[in-house]
Amino acid sequence: MNADEATLGITIPSTLEAAARDLASKRGVLIDDLVASALHEYLHFSPSRIYQISTSVALVEGINSGSISSSTLLEHGDFGLGTFDGLDGEMVILDGEIYQASGSARRRSDDFPVPFASVTQYCEEAVFQINQITSLADVEVACDRYRPSDNLFYALRLDGVFGNIHARAVHPAQGGAKLLDAAQSQLEFHYHNVEGTLVCLWSPRYSSSFSIPGYHFHFLSKDRTKGGHVLNCTAGQLRVGVQTISEYDVQLPKKGTFLKADFSKDPASVLAKAE
Numbered sequence: 115m116n117a118d119e120a121t122l123g124i125t126i127p128s129t130l131e132a133a134a135r136d137l138a139s140k141r142g143v144l145i146d147d148l149v150a151s152a153l154h155e156y157l158h159f160s161p162s163r164i165y166q167i168s169t170s171v172a173l174v175e176g177i178n179s180g181s182i183s184s185s186t187l188l189e190h191g192d193f194g195l196g197t198f199d200g201l202d203g204e205m206v207i208l209d210g211e212i213y214q215a216s217g218s219a220r221r222r223s224d225d226f227p228v229p230f231a232s233v234t235q236y237c238e239e240a241v242f243q244i245n246q247i248t249s250l251a252d253v254e255v256a257c258d259r260y261r262p263s264d265n266l267f268y269a270l271r272l273d274g275v276f277g278n279i280h281a282r283a284v285h286p287a288q289g290g291a292k293l294l295d296a297a298q299s300q301l302e303f304h305y306h307n308v309e310g311t312l313v314c315l316w317s318p319r320y321s322s323s324f325s326i327p328g329y330h331f332h333f334l335s336k337d338r339t340k341g342g343h344v345l346n347c348t349a350g351q352l353r354v355g356v357q358t359i360s361e362y363d364v365q366l367p368k369k370g371t372f373l374k375a376d377f378s379k380d381p382a383s384v385l386a387k388a389e
C-alpha cells in the first residue's frame with residue numbers, strides 16, 4: 115500500500131457488491147479502482163448542474179403524471195422548481211425540502227412521483243443586494259447585471275421582506291389537461307408584508323423545449339405556510355445569491371404517455387403565456 119492510500123471497511127448490500135465485482139471483471143480493473151472512481155464521482159459532484167425530470171414540452175402537451183420519485187429528485191439537488199401530479203400546485207424545493215404551494219404551502223415529506231421539476235445543489239458564487247423594488251421587472255433588471263451570459267443557466271435565491279407578492283397556482287387538472295388550460299383556471303392570491311424567499315431558475319431562450327426560458331420565480335414564506343408561482347412583487351431590500359449552471363442533466367420518463375406524445379410543436383409561446 116502506498117502512503118497516499120487507505121483501507122476502507124464498509125458494509126453494503128450484497129447485490130451492490132456483486133454488481134460492482136461483475137462490472138470490474140468486465141472492464142478488467144480491480145474492484146478497488148472501480149469503487150474509488152465511483153466514490154470520486156459522487157464526492158466531487160459538480161455543484162453547477164441542473165437535474166431535471168421530464169421536459170417543458172411534455173408539460174405543455176399535458177404529460178403531467180409523475181414519472182420519477184421525489185426522493186430521487188432530492189438526491190440530485192436541494193433547490194429548485196417544479197409541479198405535482200395532475201398540476202396540483204406549484205413545487206418549491208428549498209434547503210433540501212419539497213413544498214406544495216397553492217396559496218397555502220405544506221411540506222411534502224412522503225415519497226411521491228414527480229411529473230416535472232428542476233433542481234440544483236445550491237451553492238452561491240456571488241451575493242448582492244437590490245433595493246426599492248416596485249415590480250418583478252425591477253428584480254429581473256437587477257439580476258440581469260449578475261448574469262454574464264444569456265447562454266448558461268442560473269439559480270438565484272432572493273431573501274427578504276416583501277411589501278406585496280402577487281402569486282398564482284395552477285388548479286389540479288383532469289388527467290392529461292394541457293398546461294395552457296390549467297393556467298387559465300389558475301388561482302391568484304396576494305400577500306402583504308411577508309418575509310420569505312424567491313426560488314428562481316433562469317434558462318436560456320434556446321432551451322424552450324426542455325426548460326422554461328427566462329426567469330421563473332416561486333415564493334415560499336419564511337414560516338413555510340404560504341407560496342406560489344410569482345407574477346409580481348414589491349420589496350424594500352432583498353439579498354440575492356446567484357449560481358451559474360453549465361451542466362444540464364435531464365431524466366426522461368421511460369414509460370407512459372410520454373413515449374407516444376407528439377412534441378413537434380415549439381412550446382415557447384405557450385410557456386410565455388402559461389409560465
Ligand SMILES: [Zn+2]
Pocket residue numbers: 195204330331332343344389
Ligand atoms: Zn412556476
